[in-house]
Amino acid sequence: MIILILVSIPVLDGSTWFTPLTVYDKGCLDLVYFANTNPASYQAIANAYIEYATGSFLNPLLYFSISSGSIIDNFPDYYEAYSGTFTDILNNYRSDDISIISGNGYTFGFSIAWYNKLGAAVNIARTLFICILLITTTIVFSNDLEKAAIAPLE
Secondary structure: OHHHHHHHHHHOOHHHHOOOOOOHHHHHHHHHHHHHHOHHHHHHHHHHHHHHHHHOOOOOEEEEEEEEOOEEEEEOOOOOOOOOOHHHHHHHOOHHHEEEEEEOOEEEEEEOHHHHHHHHHHHHHHHHHHHHHHHHHHHHHHHHHHHHHHHHHO
16 A cells, blocks of 8 residues: 555656746746847837737736836736736736746736646545545455454454
8 A cells, every 4th residue: 555655646746747837937038138128129029928928828927017127017007908907817816826927127927727726636636546545455454354363263
């Protein structure tokens, strides 16, 4: 039983199947870089980033705020195509379902709801596996105890 539990730990651990996504750091830092170095083309790049990050990312972009040099930008507050404000977003998501990336003059918020749901499913599967393993071990142990100790005494 102990060997089965030890083997099941990596199999039923969420980090075996998925990792926390940190790839968004690069996109955020690139957007901040363009805000600092090339403010003239920032808005076009920001629009493209927002369109891609809200529709194509596994963890969609919920919010960002950049205050760098001459650029002061807030999404979705300053973008009419996207309804809502950061307060609306906070009211619609649990605090655990939002991943915040922040630094010197910027803050980005992404939804990690799918990650939390997958982690919960893996933990439920692990709990069920351990319960089944304990029940099976108890039944086998009871049978062996009955045959080896109780039956000869009777």
